[in-house]
Amino acid sequence: MNTGAHTDITLTNSPTLIDGAIYTVSFGATDLAGNSATTVSTTGITYDVTAPTISSTTPSQNSYINNTKVSYTLSESAASGTITWTRTGGSADSNSPHAKALAGDELNTGAHTDITLTNNPTLVEGAIYTISFDAKDLGGNAATTISNTAITYDASAPTISSTLPAANSYVNHARVSYTLSEAISSGTVTWTRTGGSEDTNSPHAKALSGDELNTGAHTDITLTNSPTLIDGAIYTVSFGATDLAGNSATTVSTTGITYDVTAPTISSTTPSQNSYINNTKVSYTLSESAASGTITWTRTGGSEDSNSPHAKALTGDELNSGAHTDITLTNSPTLVDAMYTVSFDAIDVAGNAATTVSASNVTYDFTAPTLLKVTPAADSFLPIADNSKIRIDFSEPITAYNVDASSKLGTNLNTSIQQDSDSLVISVNAPLTSLDTLTFKVTNLTDRGGTVGDAIEISYQTSILADYNNDYKVDVQDLANFVSLWPNLDLGPANGTIPYLTPEMDGLANLRDVGIFTRMWHWSYANNGASSKVFTSIGEPITINHSSDKIIVPIPDNAVAGEILLQYQETDIDLGLSDEVTENRMVISNRDAVQGLLAVNFGYMKQMQNKELGFSVQHKGKSNSDFTISYVYYDVNNTVVNMGTQDFDLKAIPLEFALHENYPNPFNPTTTLRFDLPEVSNITLTIYNMLGQKVKTFNMQSTPAGYHSVTWDATNDLGEQVGAGVYLYQLQAKGFVKTRKMVLLK
Known part of the structure; x- marks a missing residue:
């Protein structure tokens, strides 16, 4: 009751007011003198002891924001209010805390939704804040502070990078790759068909989920919500993302992506299975262009190949779609004469692998066929009266050839040819012409791999008619054969000129055969002669009887043929053959008066006893003369049974007194x-x-x-x-x- 100012006091007798009631407060006073003061009254005084409440605040705790907008609800109008952003992490903020007073309508009771404050703070990108809401009502009651922590201020949009599939690529799956600059709240990968096969479900917008929303690289992943694409369709793949603060990334799109889950096919391949070839050319057809391809040669037999397998990559045009016919690869292998399995592989641009196509038992043969052996040997004799077979063996099997048969004398040859795998048999049909040369020329000799060998030329001599032992002479040994075979032989008749006779056998042994042998003997003698010989002694010497006018030469019982040569002094004597041909004996003789040589060949067609040959002697003068007799005898087996040489002195004896x-x-x-x-x-x-x-x-x-x-x-x-x-x-x-x-x- 004292005089003076009494400021903001609680009366001793304080009233109990009702919250929310509006009062008029009147002040009255009587001084000590009893004077009453004029009553002072104030009206419209609201008694308010309830603090305001702040609710429905945003941003909320642990949220991301990309603006400074706020939301709050005041239970009553506030006389003042503050929103404070206090950095608690993330990027540094030198101006923190940011205490921003509410103004104007911002103090009104009720909801304030997503408003930008009149006093808007300037926050730092990447900083983490606690946002505190404060208010006092008109009664001076302070609201309980509302704080939301861990609010990240993020005003930058996320970036999407390193996306796959790449533009204009081919894929055989729906896997994707992308990198997020920050974690996102949502994202979408959308496949939109732009060409190729129809896709009625396009576009395929597939939301990212789970770990797919995390920051960082997501490499070659199959989305949880993977699309079902259409084989052969072309798509644009678009990547979209929104971060936790609601910032939307710039959409990243890649165009021209072909979805291809069909593997390429390889067809029409050569070399084919079980084939033979002489080059490394190949053929194949690709159903589509390939990103890569390989042809591999793996040795499975034949010659060793230390470099096997030969895996050769296709390059350039070799990878194109379509037929590749009989081509030599850029990376051609170096093979050996061996057996290989040839395998074709390809992967298309989408990564689909073709089914391997393999051809086994492919024999590579780069070596030309050559001559191994000829039977009978080249330059040997072919019989003229019997059919002959000539076998030519080659170094390997052959598939093609030409044979040209010719005669030096121009005779038309009757031949036929039989081919075995690695040989030819040439049948030469009789009769042939005596003393001819036959030439067989083999050309275009081709092996199974197609390699052509050098021409082969083989020549043979035809036998001389009646030359049974093929020694280019018709002599006593042939006569021994002739009479031993008699009558089971056939030499004639024959056409042509001596010695080029072509027999036309009549199946009979008669004088025609004897005549042909005799003619050939005389031709041979004329060309080869029968110069004086000294025969080595075989067997017991024979006893030769001679007188002044005759010589008797005995013939052993087991001899069927023989030759007797008488060498004499032609100035002293003349010798003559006393015995001539009989039906059981052939006697052929030739006299060389200049050399003083009488050659006699004989042969018995029938077994006889007491065989001998007689010679007449005529002296030209009165002096004695020496002479030499050489002889050789053959049995039925053409074996020498007796041979020798004897010298004699022949006395000159007159014929009369x-x-x-x-x-x-x-x-x-x-x-x-x-x-x-x-x-x-x-x-x-x-x-x-x-x-x-x-x-x-x-x-x-x-x-x-x-x-x-x-x-x-x-x-x-x-x-x-x-x-x-x-x-x-x-x-x-x-x-x-x-x-x-x-x-x-x-």
Whole structure:
């Protein structure tokens, strides 16, 4: 009750008012003197002891915002209010805290939704704040502070990067890749068809979920909400995202993405299974272009290949869709002569792998076929009267060839050919022409791989007709064959000119065959001759009987043919063959008078006993002559049974008795009396004078045949010289008597 100011006091007798009531407050006073003051009254005084409440605040706790808008509800109008942003983390904010007073309508009671304050704060990107709401009502009651913590201020939109699939790519799946600059609250990957196969469900907008919303790289993932795409359709793939603060990323789109889940097919491949080839060319057809492809050669047999397998990548045009026919790869393998499995692989641009196509047992043969062996050997003889077969063996099987058969003499050849895997058999049909050369030329010799070998030329000689042992001669050995085969042989008749005869066998053994053999023997002798020979002794020497006028050569019983050569002095004697051909014996002879050589071949067509050959001798002079007999005999097996050479001295023996003119005549003091004895004789040579008286007698007993002479020295039987004059000399021998005159001069 004291005088003076009483400020903001609680009365001792304080009233109990009713909250919310409106009062008029009147002040009255009586001083100590009893004076009453004029009553002072104030009206419209509201008694308010209830604090205001703040509710429905945003941003909420742990939220992300990209603006400074706020929401709150006041239970009553406030006399004042403040919203304070206090940094608690994240980016630094040097101006924190940001206490912003409410103004104007912002103080009104009721809801204030998503408003931008008149006093709007400037926040820092990436900073984390606690937002506190404060208010006092008109009664001065302060509201309980409302604080929302961990509010991140984020005004930057998220970025989407490193997206896959890439533009204009091919995929065989719906997997995607992307990188988020920050975690997002929502995101969508949308596949929108722009071409290719129809897709009635396009677009396919697929929301991201779970970890797919997290910040960072999401690589080659299959979305939880993966789309069902259409094979062959072309899409634009769009990536959208909104972060926790509601910032929307710029949409990232990739165009021209082809969805391809169909694997490429490889067809029409060569080389084919079980084939043979001589090059590394290949053929294949791709149903679509490939991103990569490989052809692999793996050795499975044949020659060793240390570099196997040969995996060769396709390049350039080799990867294009369509047919690739008989091409040489850019990366061509180097193979050996071996067996391989050839495998074709391809992956299309979407990554679909084709089913491997393999061809097994492919034999690569780069080596040309060559000649291994010829049977009979080249340059050997082909029989002219019998069919022949020529076998040509090659280094490997062949598939093609040409054979040209020709005759040096121009004979039309009758041939046929049989092919085995790795050989040819050429049948040459008789008859052929004697002494011909046949040439067989094999060209275009092609193996299973198609490699062509060099031309092969093979020549043969045809036998000489009647040359049974093919020694280019028709001689005694062939005669031995001839008579041994008789009558089971056939040489003729024959056409042509010696020696180029073509037999036309008649199936008979007769004189035609003998004649052909004889003609061929004479041709051979004329071309080869039968020069003097000295035969090595085989067997016991034969006993050859000879006299002045004949020679008898015995033939062994087991001999069927033989040759006898008589070499003589043609100036001294002439030799002749006494025996000729009979029905059981062939005798062929040739005389060379210049060389003094008589060659005789003989053959017996029938077994005989006491066989011999006789030769006649005619002396050309009175002197003795030596000669040589060479002989060889063959049995039925053409084996030598006897062979040898013997030398003889053949005495000159006259054919008749004769007394010849003495020499000299006239004479002094001696003269020679000559006489001939054709046989051994006892002779008397008597000299008479003209009176008939015996002057000298020469008695010569058993005088051998031959040419003889006696010298008279003009003496008588007493050894006395006789006088000059005419004398007679007389030869007496076996009834032969001959007298001649001679004159002695003094």
